[in-house]
Amino acid sequence: xxxxxxxxxxxxxxxxxxxxxxxxxxxxxxxxxxxxxxxxxxxxxxxxxxxxxxxxxxxxxxxxxxxxxxxxxxxxxxxxxxxxxxxxxxxxxxxxxxxxxxxxxxxxxxxxxxxxxxxxxxxxxxxxxxxxxxxxxxxxxxxxxxxxxxxxxxxxxxxxxxxxxxxxxxxxxxxxxxxxxxxxxxxxxxxxxxxxxxxxxxxxxxxxxxxxxxxxxxxxxxxxxxxxxxxxxxxxxxxxxxxxxxxxxxxxxxxxxxxxxxxxxxxxxxxxxxx
Ligand SMILES: NC(=O)c1ccc[n+]([C@@H]2O[C@H](COP(=O)([O-])OP(=O)(O)OC[C@H]3O[C@@H](n4cnc5c(N)ncnc54)[C@H](O)[C@@H]3O)[C@@H](O)[C@H]2O)c1
Numbered sequence: 001x002x003x004x005x006x007x008x009x010x011x012x013x014x015x016x017x018x019x020x021x022x023x024x025x026x027x028x029x030x031x032x033x034x035x036x037x038x039x040x041x042x043x044x045x046x047x048x049x050x051x052x053x054x055x056x057x058x059x060x061x062x063x064x065x066x067x068x069x070x071x072x073x074x075x076x077x078x079x080x081x082x083x084x085x086x087x088x089x090x091x092x093x094x095x096x097x098x099x100x101x102x103x104x105x106x107x108x109x110x111x112x113x114x115x116x117x118x119x120x121x122x123x124x125x126x127x128x129x130x131x132x133x134x135x136x137x138x139x140x141x142x143x144x145x146x147x148x149x150x151x152x153x154x155x156x157x158x159x160x161x162x163x164x165x166x167x168x169x170x171x172x173x174x175x176x177x178x179x180x181x182x183x184x185x186x187x188x189x190x191x192x193x194x195x196x197x198x199x200x201x202x203x204x205x206x207x208x209x210x211x212x213x214x215x216x217x218x219x220x221x222x223x224x225x226x227x228x229x230x231x232x233x234x235x236x237x238x239x240x241x242x243x244x245x246x247x248x249x250x251x252x253x254x255x256x257x258x259x260x261x262x263x264x265x266x267x268x269x270x271x272x273x274x275x
Contacts, residue, residue, distance in 0.1 A: 001255040004031035007095040008254070009088070011078050011136060012105025014038025014057025017207045019156060020104040021060050022243030026251045028067040032100065035091040036061050039105075040075035051107075070095075078105045078132030084139050097147055100254050101140035103133035103178075104156045108208045111167045111215050122170045129174035130181070137185050141194060150193025152254045155182050156246065157198040159273045161265060167219070175200075179265045186263030195262035199249050202269035203231060204241040237270030245270075 008027050013020025013036045024034050040054040054075065061073035072094060076087040091098055106129045110121045133155050144151035160168065161175035179198050186196040203209055205228075217227035232240060249268045252258055267273045 001251055001257060002031050003027060003100075003251070003254055006032045006099040006254070007035070007091065007097050008032045008100035008102060009035040009037065009091055009098060009136075009140065010102040010104055011037050011076065011132065012039070012052070013102075014040060014052040014060050014073065015207055016056065016060060017210075018052075018104075019201070019204060019206055019243050019246050020102075021064070022247040023102055023104060023156075023250050024060075024064050024071070025067060026244070026247035027100070027102075027254070028064055028069055028071065030251050030255075031069060032254075033069045033095050034064065034071045035087070035095070035098075036064065036071055036073045037076035037087060038073075039077055040073075078103075078136060079127045081135050081139075084135050088139050088143055092143060098140060098143045098151070099147075099149075100152045100154075101136055102154045102156065102250060103136055105132055106156065106174075106208070108160075108168065108171050109211045110170065111212075113167055114169050117169060125170035125174050126177075129171065130177045133178060134181055137181070137196070141185070141189055141192075144189075144194050145192050148192075151189075151195075152258075153185060153189070153194060153196040154250050154253055155179075155196070155198040157182070157200045157265060159200055159202040159267070159269055161198065161200050162267070162273050162275060167215075182265060183263045190262055195253070195258065197253050197258075197262060198265040199246055199253070200265055200267045200269065200273065201241050201246045202235065202267075202272040204243055204246065206243065235270045235272045239270060241268065241270065 038052040064071045158175045182198040217224045
């Protein structure tokens with residue numbers, strides 16, 4: 001599958017362990033030029049929140065540059081519409097176009113039973129996981145429409161978009177909502193040749209995944225190893241997800257082979273989720 005000549009913008013992709021980096025790597029292998037974006041906060045802010053720093057984003061971009069086509073790294077907060085517009089303008093100034101948007105940025109570290117959840121937790125998760133993809137879709141689709149040659153938008157949802165999970169109500173609701181956004185955007189943008197799909201991975205041991213493992217292992221009073229072994233036992237393919245599993249699905253959905261697939265929420269879960 002070749003994406004030679006295409007330009008992709010990927011959000012939340014500036015961390016070494018993250019799904020975003022794996023997605024960028026696979027897109028670059030397929031020949032895509034990449035605008036890698038992330039929050040890129042100063043080091044002092046990153047500790048508690050599991051978010052990426054400028055230094056880490058630049059390291060990731062440098063590593064990916066070795067794969068082939070050009071990679072640029074730009075700080076972008078997906079909650080900030082002005083930053084999104086400015087980033088897309090910078091990508092177009094650099095590469096001349098934008099063909100692919102991957103809405104990957106997300107937060108999943110605010111655990112709490114519903115009865116104890118402060119409204120700020122709810123808003124914080126919705127702002128990043130749902131408003132962010134909406135704003136990025138809005139401005140990327142405008143650019144794709146101006147170009148008039150179609151495009152691809154992929155929302156990284158989750159198994160959490162298909163089933164509930166305790167202590168993550170806002171995260172679960174945001175990912176279910178992301179599938180609704182996917183379907184509506186697919187309806188509105190299809191006539192312009194833009195496909196919009198969601199990819200729904202099950203557990204992947206990234207930064208976000210590790211934080212979840214630690215929380216749920218502690219909640220159940222077992223070790224992280226025991227927790228992961230129990231989870232793995234319930235997955236038909238006998239292992240948790242790898243970042244590459246999600247990245248491969250993204251490359252397929254960006255390719256010409258997927259030109260007639262839109263509005264889908266594709267599970268990449270080793271059979272853990274089947275609807
Ligand atoms: N790891 C899993 O098990 C798993 C499973 C299903 C879906 N997902 C989804 O995959 C995506 C990537 O998560 P990951 O597992 O790689 O975790 P991660 O924490 O490594 O990546 C999330 C990225 O989003 C960035 N981010 C946070 N707030 C942001 C903001 N306001 N603006 C821009 N960027 C911001 C972080 O800096 C980080 O780089 C998320 O949307 C997550 O919900 C993860």
